[in-house]
Amino acid sequence: MSSKSDAKRQLILEKAAEVFAGRGYRNVTMKDIVEACGISRGGLYIYYDSVEEIFEDVLDNEDSADLSSIDLTSASSVDLLLYFLKEEKKEILKKKNNLTMAYYEYAFACKCEGKADKAKKKMDQEVLILQKILDRGSESGEFVVDDAKAVATDMVYAINGMKVCAQTVGITEKKVDKELVYMMRRFMEVEE
Amino acid sequence: MSSKSDAKRQLILEKAAEVFAGRGYRNVTMKDIVEACGISRGGLYIYYDSVEEIFEDVLDNEDSADLSSIDLTSASSVDLLLYFLKEEKKEILKKKNNLTMAYYEYAFACKCEGKADKAKKKMDQEVLILQKILDRGSESGEFVVDDAKAVATDMVYAINGMKVCAQTVGITEKKVDKELVYMMRRFMEVEE
Amino acid sequence: MSSKSDAKRQLILEKAAEVFAGRGYRNVTMKDIVEACGISRGGLYIYYDSVEEIFEDVLDNEDSADLSSIDLTSASSVDLLLYFLKEEKKEILKKKNNLTMAYYEYAFACKCEGKADKAKKKMDQEVLILQKILDRGSESGEFVVDDAKAVATDMVYAINGMKVCAQTVGITEKKVDKELVYMMRRFMEVEE
C-alpha cells in the first residue's frame, strides 16, 4: 500500500535528517541510516538506492515549511521583516536537525553535476522575499532603502556566513542579535 | 638529512592541498594523497599517520601569508581597505587550491574536539584588521563609520557567506564586485 | 534463524580449531580462518571480530567433553586411573586438532590480562580429579599413596611437560607409555 510505504518513507527521511544534521553529508553511510531507522539493510534499499538519493529527498521534505509560510499581504513590513529575521535566527542557532553543513557538503560534492540548484534557488528565494519586504517597507515609508536588491543580497550572504560559523567555529546568540540589529539599522531606526 | 625530508614533506603538503581543494576534507583518503604525490602507501606513512594530521599541516602551511602582509602604517585607509577587499575577492573567486570547504568540513567534523580554533582565530583576526582600517579611516575623515566593530563583523560574515557560495552554488565575479561595492558605500562614496 | 547462524558459527569454530592446531595461536590470521572456512572476509566478521574472540570460543567449544565424562562413582579406582591416563595419553599423542601449543601461546600472550584462567582451571581440575582417584584407591587399598595431592600435582606437571614435548621436539608412543607406567609404579604394582 502506498499509505504504508509513505509512512515508512517518512520515517526514513526523518531519521536520516537527524543523521545528516549530526554528521554532515559525506560522512554518512547507508549503514548509518539503516541503524538510525532501526530497519534492515535490505529494507532501506526498497525505498532508496543511495545516500545521495535519500539526502535529496530529505531536502525536498524540509524546504517546504520555512519561506512559503510568510504571508506578504498581511501586517506591516516591519512585522514581516522581524518575522523573517526571527526565522533566520532560529535556523542559525538551532542545534537539532540543522542541515546547513550537510547541505553545503552536498552542494560542494555535486558542484560539477549542477546539483546545487536547490541551494541556489533557496538563496535566490530568500533574497527575493527580503527584497519584496524592503520594497514594501520603502513604499510605506517604514524603511529608507536605496537599493533593495543590494541590501537583501548582502543580508543573505551575511546570514549564510553566520549559519556556517554557527556549525563550525560556533556563535553566541548575543552575537547573532547584534548582527541582526546592525543589519536593520541600515534602513530603519532600532531601539535597543 | 632534514632538508631532504622537508622537501618531501613540502611536496606532500602541496599535493595534498590540491586534493583537499578539489574534494573537501572528508572525501579524501590516504590513497588519494598517495596517488597525488606519486609515492608509495608506506612512504606517506613515514611522514604522516592520518589524513587529519596532513590537513592540519596543510592549514599551518597556508595561513601565514595572507593577513600579516598588510602594512597598517602605510598609505591611506582607502588604499588599505581596497587592498583588503581585493585579497578577499581573490580568495572568494580562486578556483585552484581553495581550501574553504575543506576547512569548514574539517571544523564541523572536529567541532566537539575544539579543533576549529584555527578557523575562529582567522575570522577574529580578519574582523580586527578590518576594524582597525575603518577606525583609521574614520579618524582621518575618509570614512563615516558609526560602529566600526559592527561593520567589520558584518562584512566578514558576508564575505564568508560569499566564499561558501562560490564553492557550492557558484558566484560570478560581477556579483562579488557588486556586493563589495555595496559594502563600501555604507561608509564612503564610491564611484561606479 | 538462529539454527542457521549456529550452524555457520559451529563450522567456523571447527575449521578454526584445525587452523589453530596446525599453526598455533599467534601465527593465525583472520585470513587463514576465512580461507579454511571457505567463506568471505566480511562473512567471518559477521560472527567474530578478531582471532582472539574466535580462539576463546574454540576453547569453550572444546573444554566441555574431556573431564566431566569421568564418572567417579563407578568401577574400581584402578579402572578410573587407567581411564584417566588413557585419555591423557590420547591427548598427548593426538595429531589432529591438538590445541596444546595454541593454548599456551594464547595464555602467554594474554598473561598480563589474566586470560589464562581457563588454562589454570583446567590444570587445577585435572589435579583434583587425579587426587580424588588416588584418595579413593588409597582407602580401598588399591594404591599406596602418602600425599595424594603432591602425587597428583607432580603427575599433571609431567603430563603437561609431555604434551608440550609432543608438539615441539616430538615424543614416541613408547616413551609416553614408559613414563605413564613409571608414574603408576610409584603407588601400585604394574605388570609390564
Added chain:
Amino acid sequence: MSSKSDAKRQLILEKAAEVFAGRGYRNVTMKDIVEACGISRGGLYIYYDSVEEIFEDVLDNEDSADLSSIDLTSASSVDLLLYFLKEEKKEILKKKNNLTMAYYEYAFACKCEGKADKAKKKMDQEVLILQKILDRGSESGEFVVDDAKAVATDMVYAINGMKVCAQTVGITEKKVDKELVYMMRRFMEVEE
C-alpha cells in the same frame, strides 16, 4: 674488523633475547629488534637476514652456560642434585630473559623442518645429567633408585611442565619448592 662486528653482533643478540623473552618468538618482528637495539633497519640486515636466524643465534648464545658448568667429579651426589635442582628452580621462576615460551613457539613453528633438535638435545642432556647424578648417588648409597633413567625422564618432564606453567598460568615459588621436594622424596629422605 671482526672484533667490532662481534661486539655489535653480541649487542643484537642480547637485546633480541630480551625481546624474545617478553614477546615470544612469533610475535617478534625485525622492527622490534631494530628498535630494541637502537640501530637502523639496514644495519640489522648486515648481520642477520631474518628473525629466525637471530633467534637461532640467541639460542646458541644462551645454551652454553647452564649445564656444562656442573662438575660431575666434585662433591657428593646430594650436593650435585641440589645444585641441579636449584638451577632449574631459578630458570623456572626467572622473569627476565626467560626464553622458555619463545623456545617452544619456535620449535612448534619449525616442527616439520626438524629445527627443534636443539630443544630435544637440551632435554636429553638434562635427562642424562640427572641420570648420572642419580646413578652416582645410588652407587654411593645416598639415593635409593630403581630405574634412574625413568626417574630422570619423569623429573625433566615435570620440570618442563612447571616452566611452561610459570610462563602462562603462573606458579608460586612455594609450589615449585613443594614439587621439587616431592621429587626428591622418591629416592631420598628429605627434612622439611
Added chain:
DNA sequence: TATGAATGAGTCTTCATTCAT
C-alpha cells in the same frame, strides 16, 4: 515487503626488504 546473511571491493596500516648515500 522485509530481513539479514553473504560477498567483495576499497581503504587502512604495518612490516620485511632494498638501496642510494
Added chain:
DNA sequence: AATGAATGAAGACTCATTCAT
C-alpha cells in the same frame, strides 16, 4: 659499515549491494 627513506605485499576492517527466504 651504517643509515633511514622508500617500496610493495599482506593482512585488518568496513560497507555498499545483492539475494535467498
